[in-house]
Amino acid sequence: MLSKIFYPSSVAVVGASRTRGKIGNEILRNLIYSGYRGGIYPVNPNAEAILGLKAYPTVKEIPYSVDLAIIAVPAKIVPSIMKDCVEKGVKGAVIISSGFSEVSNRELEDEVKRIASGKVRIIGPNTIGIINTANNLNASFAPNMPLKGNIAFITQSGALGGALIDWTIREKIGLSKIISVGNKCDVGDEELLEFLAKDKETKVIAMYIEAIKDGRRFMEVAKKVSKLKPIVVVKAGRTEAGKRAASSHTGALAGSFEIYKAAFKQCGVIYANDTEELFDKAIALAEQSPAKGKRVAIVTNGGGAGIMAADACEELGLLVPELSEKTQSTLKEFLPEIASTRNPIDIAGDAGYERYKATIDVVLKNNEVDAVIVIFVHTALTEPVEPARALVECLQRAKKPVVGCWIGGYEVEEAIRILKEENVPNFPTPKRAVKALSALIRQGEVLYDID
Amino acid sequence: MLSKIFYPSSVAVVGASRTRGKIGNEILRNLIYSGYRGGIYPVNPNAEAILGLKAYPTVKEIPYSVDLAIIAVPAKIVPSIMKDCVEKGVKGAVIISSGFSEVSNRELEDEVKRIASGKVRIIGPNTIGIINTANNLNASFAPNMPLKGNIAFITQSGALGGALIDWTIREKIGLSKIISVGNKCDVGDEELLEFLAKDKETKVIAMYIEAIKDGRRFMEVAKKVSKLKPIVVVKAGRTEAGKRAASSHTGALAGSFEIYKAAFKQCGVIYANDTEELFDKAIALAEQSPAKGKRVAIVTNGGGAGIMAADACEELGLLVPELSEKTQSTLKEFLPEIASTRNPIDIAGDAGYERYKATIDVVLKNNEVDAVIVIFVHTALTEPVEPARALVECLQRAKKPVVGCWIGGYEVEEAIRILKEENVPNFPTPKRAVKALSALIRQGEVLYDID
Numbered sequence: 001m002l003s004k005i006f007y008p009s010s011v012a013v014v015g016a017s018r019t020r021g022k023i024g025n026e027i028l029r030n031l032i033y034s035g036y037r038g039g040i041y042p043v044n045p046n047a048e049a050i051l052g053l054k055a056y057p058t059v060k061e062i063p064y065s066v067d068l069a070i071i072a073v074p075a076k077i078v079p080s081i082m083k084d085c086v087e088k089g090v091k092g093a094v095i096i097s098s099g100f101s102e103v104s105n106r107e108l109e110d111e112v113k114r115i116a117s118g119k120v121r122i123i124g125p126n127t128i129g130i131i132n133t134a135n136n137l138n139a140s141f142a143p144n145m146p147l148k149g150n151i152a153f154i155t156q157s158g159a160l161g162g163a164l165i166d167w168t169i170r171e172k173i174g175l176s177k178i179i180s181v182g183n184k185c186d187v188g189d190e191e192l193l194e195f196l197a198k199d200k201e202t203k204v205i206a207m208y209i210e211a212i213k214d215g216r217r218f219m220e221v222a223k224k225v226s227k228l229k230p231i232v233v234v235k236a237g238r239t240e241a242g243k244r245a246a247s248s249h250t251g252a253l254a255g256s257f258e259i260y261k262a263a264f265k266q267c268g269v270i271y272a273n274d275t276e277e278l279f280d281k282a283i284a285l286a287e288q289s290p291a292k293g294k295r296v297a298i299v300t301n302g303g304g305a306g307i308m309a310a311d312a313c314e315e316l317g318l319l320v321p322e323l324s325e326k327t328q329s330t331l332k333e334f335l336p337e338i339a340s341t342r343n344p345i346d347i348a349g350d351a352g353y354e355r356y357k358a359t360i361d362v363v364l365k366n367n368e369v370d371a372v373i374v375i376f377v378h379t380a381l382t383e384p385v386e387p388a389r390a391l392v393e394c395l396q397r398a399k400k401p402v403v404g405c406w407i408g409g410y411e412v413e414e415a416i417r418i419l420k421e422e423n424v425p426n427f428p429t430p431k432r433a434v435k436a437l438s439a440l441i442r443q444g445e446v447l448y449d450i451d
Numbered sequence: 452m453l454s455k456i457f458y459p460s461s462v463a464v465v466g467a468s469r470t471r472g473k474i475g476n477e478i479l480r481n482l483i484y485s486g487y488r489g490g491i492y493p494v495n496p497n498a499e500a501i502l503g504l505k506a507y508p509t510v511k512e513i514p515y516s517v518d519l520a521i522i523a524v525p526a527k528i529v530p531s532i533m534k535d536c537v538e539k540g541v542k543g544a545v546i547i548s549s550g551f552s553e554v555s556n557r558e559l560e561d562e563v564k565r566i567a568s569g570k571v572r573i574i575g576p577n578t579i580g581i582i583n584t585a586n587n588l589n590a591s592f593a594p595n596m597p598l599k600g601n602i603a604f605i606t607q608s609g610a611l612g613g614a615l616i617d618w619t620i621r622e623k624i625g626l627s628k629i630i631s632v633g634n635k636c637d638v639g640d641e642e643l644l645e646f647l648a649k650d651k652e653t654k655v656i657a658m659y660i661e662a663i664k665d666g667r668r669f670m671e672v673a674k675k676v677s678k679l680k681p682i683v684v685v686k687a688g689r690t691e692a693g694k695r696a697a698s699s700h701t702g703a704l705a706g707s708f709e710i711y712k713a714a715f716k717q718c719g720v721i722y723a724n725d726t727e728e729l730f731d732k733a734i735a736l737a738e739q740s741p742a743k744g745k746r747v748a749i750v751t752n753g754g755g756a757g758i759m760a761a762d763a764c765e766e767l768g769l770l771v772p773e774l775s776e777k778t779q780s781t782l783k784e785f786l787p788e789i790a791s792t793r794n795p796i797d798i799a800g801d802a803g804y805e806r807y808k809a810t811i812d813v814v815l816k817n818n819e820v821d822a823v824i825v826i827f828v829h830t831a832l833t834e835p836v837e838p839a840r841a842l843v844e845c846l847q848r849a850k851k852p853v854v855g856c857w858i859g860g861y862e863v864e865e866a867i868r869i870l871k872e873e874n875v876p877n878f879p880t881p882k883r884a885v886k887a888l889s890a891l892i893r894q895g896e897v898l899y900d901i902d
Contacts, residue, residue, distance in 0.1 A: 128830060159752065234759075242759070246754075304607065310696045381477065408614045429725050
């Protein structure tokens with residue numbers, strides 16, 4: 001049923017406007033210029049045509065079938081629009097309009113829902129819309145179309161969602177679907193999780209949540225879905241100050257954070273502390289496989305960065321085991337005397353392609369560690385690209401997740417691109433790399449019942 | 452005395468090399484091409500000239516006076532070089548060479564120090580060198596010359612220091628001096644703190660520390676210096692895994708992290724958890740003034756981002772007080788009905804120049820808050836530059852620190868540039884903005900004995 005919302009044959013934009021800067025104009029623009037190939041029908045009783053498309057006075061007067069209606073009109077006339085949608089046989093509606101339960105106008109929201117009566121499924125109200133990069137459907141007033149990718153993003157905050165889309169473009173993070181859920185009057189988090197669990201473009205589900213409506217149902221669904229696809233959640237409204245802000249924002253009661261956190265853990269949801277961590281973890285989960293245990297090998301050409309990675313591992317409950325004598329002997333065969341083979345494996349500042357390759361090969365093959373973090377620290381004596389090539393060449397044989405941490409400026413960008421091409425995520429600090437890796441370890445626990 | 456090291460009239464590079472990629476070549480290159488205007492004398496017994504400069508067989512044979520010697524020769528011949536330096540009357544030496552106490556070769560290090568006998572002051576050994584952006588002195592093998600600025604960076608890890616310099620260039624963070632301290636056989640952290648306290652180009656001191664040699668002395672000095680200039684420290688080797696790595700790296704005993712943390716607090720040192728946080732906090736301290744209390748106003752055009760900022764404040768021990776009825780009434784005079792005036796002040800998604808300006812003005816002027824975080828969330832309906840202009844225009848009257856959090860992609864970059872020009876630091880997530888702000892509040896406590 002939700003597939004008609006995300007893969008509609010045609011879309012009506014109710015409240016389409018000729019005026020640049022108005023929501024009804026921005027949405028129509030996004031629909032037209034993002035490359036969606038289905039029918040697009042502006043609805044506006046006072047216009048003949050908008051942005052080159054013929055406009056219709058009402059949804060009912062559109063002479064073609066309509067799968068999805070995007071509704072951007074004042075709240076008080078949404079009920080009558082919904083009535084038209086039902087009569088027209090529209091399958092889904094994204095209600096952009098605000099002025100409903102988020103400002104305590106619950107009756108109006110209930111009325112719209114009653115009219116839709118399950119025949120028209122509703123996303124919203126009070127949302128910036130939805131985006132599906134698979135069919136270039138941008139039914140939103142997000143500022144730009146995101147890059148294609150396999151992370152689905154469900155956000156309870158519309159504006160934040162829009163800004164984060166922009167941020168993902170700059171950070172070259174690809175997304176599959178973006179759903180700004182708004183007040184969740186009909187389609188809620190649970191149904192979206194079930195839909196995304198089956199969505200072939202989605203590999204990871206990232207969520208920004210202020211409040212969950214039905215905790216028990218969320219946990220049931222999340223427990224199933226998290227076994228199929230990783231779910232990463234950032235929960236806002238954790239503190240008293242945050243909860244007060246959340247209640248002003250969406251009228252939602254944020255509930256006790258401790259209960260949320262315990263519930264997330266129980267149902268296999270991976271927790272993130274802010275949006276940066278949310279996407280760091282989602283990227284790692286999208287690009288690498290879950291780990292089969294929590295033992296981490298750290299390979300580095302810089303001692304300091306290795307120490308910081310080791311600290312971060314232990315602080316997050318991961319293990320940095322000292323390697324066996326046998327493995328250390330193997331490493332000593334090709335590493336210089338000043339190298340440290342204990343773990344972190346410090347292969348020394350002048351390490352290049354050969355030393356990186358041989359070392360990574362050893363840790364990927366042996367059974368003393370479950371995951372690997374490879375650090376490269378840029379100095380005048382080191383060349384960032386060759387170690388990256390060494391890493392990606394080792395991956396053919398890898399059955400362990402690997403994350404990169406190339407530290408430097410413009411000169412490490414080409415290396416990061418090489419890594420990214422082979423699905424090795426890179427993070428700018430050891431701490432962020434370790435946090436991302438911890439998500440792969442956590443997902444392994446969810447899948448394999450390790451502890 | 453250290454001034455001859457950072458402001459030398461002339462520099463000898465002992466171990467200067469003609470071969471690209473060798474340390475002795477890279478250092479000479481950096482010295483020549485970064486714009487240092489003093490004398491540069493390569494020392495190499497087997498070369499007539501290097502990179503266009505006349506080379507000398509020994510330091511003693513340089514016919515001019517030499518203030519600073521950069522020594523990049525095998526460890527075992529460093530004693531004889533030091534003897535030459537003493538005889539030549541060199542004032543300071545940066546010993547790049549490794550192979551001393553970090554690999555348990557303490558006797559050699561002691562011998563060099565004995566020869567120098569305090570006449571030649573030593574930075575290192577086992578360092579990537581020093582940089583002073585004020586006189587364009589790049590006596591290091593860092594990959595690039597950093598931008599000029601007012602953050603001094605002392606790093607116990609050379610390679611990491613070099614990579615971070617590169618990273619600061621990309622992030623447009625300016626530095627005053629960079630000191631890779633290495634084994635700290637002579638000039639230690641304390642003396643550098645005292646020197647930097649008087650250095651007019653330095654406003655903030657950022658440190659990466661693995662181990663402090665003399666805790667009591669460090670605390671004495673830090674306690675004094677932190678009242679003059681903020682000191683921010685990231686301490687690596689916090690955990691067992693990290694300590695093991697640190698002992699392999701520099702041979703230093705990292706000590707109990709809890710003791711370090713308590714000591715830092717006592718002597719007014721601001722703590723950072725990783726290098727990203729180190730520079731976030733240093734930037735805030737370099738650009739904004741310390742806060743006179745811990746009450747924070749959050750101004751936002753996006754509810755979700757406001758909630759996350761409120762959460763971060765409370766989690767870090769800052770206060771987000773509900774504003775007085777009087778202040779809320781004032782705000783309600785110009786804010787739309789859907790706005791929230793409690794704090795976070797959510798001025799609604801369509802807020803532009805006027806609404807940002809009026810709101811920021813109110814919170815900067817009233818006495819209910821001590822610091823302000825201004826958030827801008829980019830959507831298709833918002834324009835990032837005008838709110839930035841509004842913020843910088845309010846600053847004329849500001850006696851409170853302000854940090855920005857413009858969230859978005861390429862389209863917020865111009866706004867961030869406008870903020871930066873007027874010394875308003877911007878951070879990409881509410882959490883990072885709040886953490887940076889917390890450093891301004893902490894420094895206020897150090898200065899004004901608030902709690």
